Amino acid sequence: MSDINQAGSAEEHQAPGALVEWEQRVAGYGGEPPFVEEPEYGSPIVLALKDAAIAAGIAAALFLFFIGFRTDINLGGLELTTRWQAFGISIVAVFVGRLAFRMLFWGSRQKGGRSLATRAIESRKGTPLSEHFARHSGKVGAFALAAAIVYPIVILWAFPLKDKQFIDLGILVLTYIMLGWGLNIVVGLAGLLDLGYVAFYAVGAYSFALFAQYFDVGFWFALPVAGLLAACWGIILGFPVLRLRGDYLAIVTLAFGEIIRIVLLNWYTFTGGPDGISGIPDPTFFGLAFARGDDNLPGLLGLKYDSAYKQAYFFYIILLLAMITNFVTMRLRKLPLGRAWEALREDEIACRSLGINTTNTKLTAFAIGAMFGGFAGSFFATRQGFISPESFTFMESALILAIVVLGGLGSQMGVVIASIVMIGGFELFRDLAEYRMLIFGLLMVIIMVWRPRGLIATRDPSAILKQRQSISADMVAQGEGH
Amino acid sequence: MTDKMPLLYMQGVETYYGNIIALRGVDVAVFEGEIVTLIGANGAGKSTLMMTICGNPQARSGQIVYDGEDITHLPTHEIMSRSIAQSPEGRRIFPRMTVMENLQMGAMLTDGASFDRDLERVFDLFPRLKERQHQRGGTLSGGEQQMLAIARALMSKPRLLLLDEPSLGLAPMVVKQIFQVIHDLNRDEGLTVFLVEQNAFHALRLAHRGYVMVNGKITMTGTGAELLARPEVRAAYLEGGRHEAAE
Ligand SMILES: Nc1ncnc2c1ncn2[C@@H]1O[C@H](COP(=O)(O)OP(=O)(O)O)[C@@H](O)[C@H]1O
Numbered sequence A: 001m002s003d004i005n006q007a008g009s010a011e012e013h014q015a016p017g018a019l020v021e022w023e024q025r026v027a028g029y030g031g032e033p034p035f036v037e038e039p040e041y042g043s044p045i046v047l048a049l050k051d052a053a054i055a056a057g058i059a060a061a062l063f064l065f066f067i068g069f070r071t072d073i074n075l076g077g078l079e080l081t082t083r084w085q086a087f088g089i090s091i092v093a094v095f096v097g098r099l100a101f102r103m104l105f106w107g108s109r110q111k112g113g114r115s116l117a118t119r120a121i122e123s124r125k126g127t128p129l130s131e132h133f134a135r136h137s138g139k140v141g142a143f144a145l146a147a148a149i150v151y152p153i154v155i156l157w158a159f160p161l162k163d164k165q166f167i168d169l170g171i172l173v174l175t176y177i178m179l180g181w182g183l184n185i186v187v188g189l190a191g192l193l194d195l196g197y198v199a200f201y202a203v204g205a206y207s208f209a210l211f212a213q214y215f216d217v218g219f220w221f222a223l224p225v226a227g228l229l230a231a232c233w234g235i236i237l238g239f240p241v242l243r244l245r246g247d248y249l250a251i252v253t254l255a256f257g258e259i260i261r262i263v264l265l266n267w268y269t270f271t272g273g274p275d276g277i278s279g280i281p282d283p284t285f286f287g288l289a290f291a292r293g294d295d296n297l298p299g300l301l302g303l304k305y306d307s308a309y310k311q312a313y314f315f316y317i318i319l320l321l322a323m324i325t326n327f328v329t330m331r332l333r334k335l336p337l338g339r340a341w342e343a344l345r346e347d348e349i350a351c352r353s354l355g356i357n358t359t360n361t362k363l364t365a366f367a368i369g370a371m372f373g374g375f376a377g378s379f380f381a382t383r384q385g386f387i388s389p390e391s392f393t394f395m396e397s398a399l400i401l402a403i404v405v406l407g408g409l410g411s412q413m414g415v416v417i418a419s420i421v422m423i424g425g426f427e428l429f430r431d432l433a434e435y436r437m438l439i440f441g442l443l444m445v446i447i448m449v450w451r452p453r454g455l456i457a458t459r460d461p462s463a464i465l466k467q468r469q470s471i472s473a474d475m476v477a478q479g480e481g482h
Numbered sequence B: 001m002t003d004k005m006p007l008l009y010m011q012g013v014e015t016y017y018g019n020i021i022a023l024r025g026v027d028v029a030v031f032e033g034e035i036v037t038l039i040g041a042n043g044a045g046k047s048t049l050m051m052t053i054c055g056n057p058q059a060r061s062g063q064i065v066y067d068g069e070d071i072t073h074l075p076t077h078e079i080m081s082r083s084i085a086q087s088p089e090g091r092r093i094f095p096r097m098t099v100m101e102n103l104q105m106g107a108m109l110t111d112g113a114s115f116d117r118d119l120e121r122v123f124d125l126f127p128r129l130k131e132r133q134h135q136r137g138g139t140l141s142g143g144e145q146q147m148l149a150i151a152r153a154l155m156s157k158p159r160l161l162l163l164d165e166p167s168l169g170l171a172p173m174v175v176k177q178i179f180q181v182i183h184d185l186n187r188d189e190g191l192t193v194f195l196v197e198q199n200a201f202h203a204l205r206l207a208h209r210g211y212v213m214v215n216g217k218i219t220m221t222g223t224g225a226e227l228l229a230r231p232e233v234r235a236a237y238l239e240g241g242r243h244e245a246a247e
């Protein structure tokens, strides 16, 4: 057997890089073709202009009939009118847009001959922006938290007339951050595409609403119960989809979300159906209510009653809930369970071969993700005071998923940024009514072109099993030149 | 061969994918301290056999016994927690995790107490991995990924190591390097290895015993040298291997 020894000696004389290079060359010959790209010749500006001209040409061909001509029903039949001005404007818009894109986002294309596809691959390693975030994630997070804590105070002080509106917006953003973080466990960490996440939001909301209605319990009591119930539903959903992945999983979870909504809609005697449930109580502060009267909280503190105080209280509740979600997720990532989720996302078969119980791993992901959805749902119910199945449509699931994907799967900070941008943007453009969706869609396209793996694509390594700090010893050894 | 009980044996194992039979009554035995190889053409059912040992898919009939215990109907994670480790076909390292994290995944089922020592051991075996411990798995070369896959399997301190085509798609030099490590592990630590290979020449030279699989059935068995000498083995499996040997 030891004749293998001799065979190995030949390569020991080679430079260390040679072996790698050789391997890569062989892989290049044998396996998939290496990434070869047609080089583009010419100056970048000319190329960009040419590219933009082609885009404009295609647009012209398409828009000629869509925009250039217009038909109206008239007495004598269809009347054809031409709209050359609109046609021209749209083509110019395409030309300028394409040129801008090319200059801004694809600028580096010429240098290394890199296309979007290669950039997508590279961004796995993390682009400068995400590296930057990863390095400073602690500081950025602390700053964001501090900003969130002072937000209502600043608003109350600075915008006394619009305070309710602004705090409301903050609550909304935080709710979506929390939902995004909850879904991030399922989609971002465990890699299970869940299109029915809103179901757990609904379960949480209805749990509290129904408990309040039938048993007259308060928010703080109902909150853990709602979370628990949602977690149970997470497991109920988890079981049938254990063997599914990707598209199939997405379809079943989508159906699950709809089933929950339709049951809520049709079980009139229990849930009130489309009428919903109203009169859901407000949360108290250690038994004290935020209401008018001297023996309620603002009165006791000697403040004049202002409903904005209640809003601020809501804000801090959802901030607390969201931070708990974040904290638990970050903790779990450093534990074997969290690592198992990530491994599951990467390669399920490898997980099994390492002895990981993939069934339990998936079920816990569903359950814990659902639990946070349930918490958020309870909060939603108490904040609105009224819920109906209309609040839990597929659009909500899609929005939450969009936040997670745009933020960068698995990235906590990405969810925050995406929520602020999307929900904030939504409210900002509220006056634009139907154009809102257009802008929203455009934004998504731009982000996906610009950063195909989400705003923050870096995944920072986590240590679950500690390795003793042997690094210093190594460096000493190298320094001494052993 | 010895009279003692094999560490692992399969008896009349039949495995199906749906209604399609993939293993047609397989008998295989692996004794403690041996390197046993299973060779066969593409699609013969080698990977299926290895996966059947791991319970994924489970055998429909027959029996698989490991260390005196019937593991035929145990779920995969139970089987893998019994000092069996596997480097599956196609390496299947976790591409977005660093080398270190991949290795930690391998040690997931241990109590972590001996993690440092185990880590040192695999870094001794594959110094390249030590250099690249903070690099993401997906950015390693093919050979390095294979080393990582084996190292990850070793992190659980197995008694029996199952390897599915570790030479797949690698340069001959790298294959030699990897086979050398397998050889050393077996010689120095007495690790039992069950090696599935298409690269029959190298595998049979490395192994103490070998099995030849054709179409879901074991057709030949013998020591590595015996099988290497058999004309039908040479004709069927060594045409490609001899070219490599000439390197
Ligand atoms: N997941 C699967 N589903 C259905 N058939 C499979 C599956 N995996 C393998 N097979 C079939 O089982 C047979 C044996 O495959 P495999 O064990 O992968 O062969 P080998 O590893 O020897 O190349 C092949 O005919 C293959 O098509």
Ligand SMILES: [Mg+2]
Pocket (backbone or CB within 6 Å): B043, B046, B047, B048, B089, B165
């Ligand atoms: Mg195979």
